[in-house]
Amino acid sequence: MEVVGFPKGTNGKGVGMYEITRRDFIISSAAAAAVLGLNGRLVFIGTAHAQKAMEQGFHRYKVGAIEVTALFDGIWEKPHDPGFIKNATVDETKAALGAAGLPTDFVLVPFTPNVVRAGGRIVLVDTGTGGGQTGGPKAGIMMKHLAAAGIDAGAVNVILISHFHPDHIYGLMTKAPENKAVFPNAEILVPAAEYKFWMDPALIEKLPEARRPLAKRIQEMFPLMKDKVRQFEGDKELVPGIRPIEAHGHSPGHTAFHVSSGKDQLIVLGDTSHIPALFVRNPGWHAAFDQDATVAEATRRKLLDRVVADQIMVTGYHFPFPAVGSIAKDGKGYAFKPV
Ligand SMILES: [Zn+2]
Numbered sequence: 001m002e003v004v005g006f007p008k009g010t011n012g013k014g015v016g017m018y019e020i021t022r023r024d025f026i027i028s029s030a031a032a033a034a035v036l037g038l039n040g041r042l043v044f045i046g047t048a049h050a051q052k053a054m055e056q057g058f059h060r061y062k063v064g065a066i067e068v069t070a071l072f073d074g075i076w077e078k079p080h081d082p083g084f085i086k087n088a089t090v091d092e093t094k095a096a097l098g099a100a101g102l103p104t105d106f107v108l109v110p111f112t113p114n115v116v117r118a119g120g121r122i123v124l125v126d127t128g129t130g131g132g133q134t135g136g137p138k139a140g141i142m143m144k145h146l147a148a149a150g151i152d153a154g155a156v157n158v159i160l161i162s163h164f165h166p167d168h169i170y171g172l173m174t175k176a177p178e179n180k181a182v183f184p185n186a187e188i189l190v191p192a193a194e195y196k197f198w199m200d201p202a203l204i205e206k207l208p209e210a211r212r213p214l215a216k217r218i219q220e221m222f223p224l225m226k227d228k229v230r231q232f233e234g235d236k237e238l239v240p241g242i243r244p245i246e247a248h249g250h251s252p253g254h255t256a257f258h259v260s261s262g263k264d265q266l267i268v269l270g271d272t273s274h275i276p277a278l279f280v281r282n283p284g285w286h287a288a289f290d291q292d293a294t295v296a297e298a299t300r301r302k303l304l305d306r307v308v309a310d311q312i313m314v315t316g317y318h319f320p321f322p323a324v325g326s327i328a329k330d331g332k333g334y335a336f337k338p339v
Helices: 017-025 029-036 038-043 048-056 090-099 142-148 166-172 192-199 209-224 293-309
Strands: 058-063 066-071 075-078 107-110 114-118 121-125 158-160 187-191 229-232 242-246 255-261 264-270 313-316 324-330 333-338
Touching (some): 058 142, 066 142, 192 209
Parallel strands (some): 121 158, 264 313
Antiparallel strands (some): 242 255
16 A cells, blocks of 8 residues: 555554554444444454454464464554545545444554464565554554564565555665665565566656655665565465465555465455455445556455355455454445454
């Protein structure tokens, strides 16, 4: 996700997170059901379990023999902006948030990277906002939660990147001019189409002003990591049990990941859908940061149809923590049902 007005990070301390959690973010699911009817619960993060996971900062679960640890990197309180969704008004946006039991005075955007232990490797999927480099004052707390989960940054062998928006890659490196690798022993696997798009020296001139700092930072960061970075294409297994799924639209090389072990499957959606209360519920809504919104919508519908048909668990980078659950058909759209 990257959008005009995406906030500069500050200190990454996640100030006030718990106040949001208790006061505004969580209403009991019983209360929600009373207000919204049965369907309301499907998009609702109202469980004591979810609250506990957020306070702990990580949430561990199994996909067959594979262990997944969702890491809470904090949350951005995005101010409303009429340009946020091209084909929905701020009032419609607020109504959709309200219907899901979420606060309506801003859009809550959580960030959830995952660690996947598969095939003897420790794999980090996306890297968070970089300890306050982007995502606002309440984001940037992933590293604290990585440690709380008992995982050493030096032990991460592989990093899979879904796309190059700042909230997904700024965790790779400390900020300039230090530019130190945060995961010194990891091979970094990136989608070739994404790399090609962002690393083109002619790109910066062609981008709108607001996107140029991101492109400049990408073109500064990746050459410094060139011994570690490997581009991938197609759907060949990257790590035993993990394959990429081409999911273009949100960005030119945006990629989801299929994790499987025995009969159990998980699809790491990345930004295929942003906030589920908005874009899973209304898959035809076009977020400003979907670079090709038409392709992004087609990708979103295709992947959501697949996980409904095959009953595959999903995790979404901007889904309410711990960001894992299943998808159901719900009227003209879909509903996210947290575990
Ligand atoms: Zn994002």
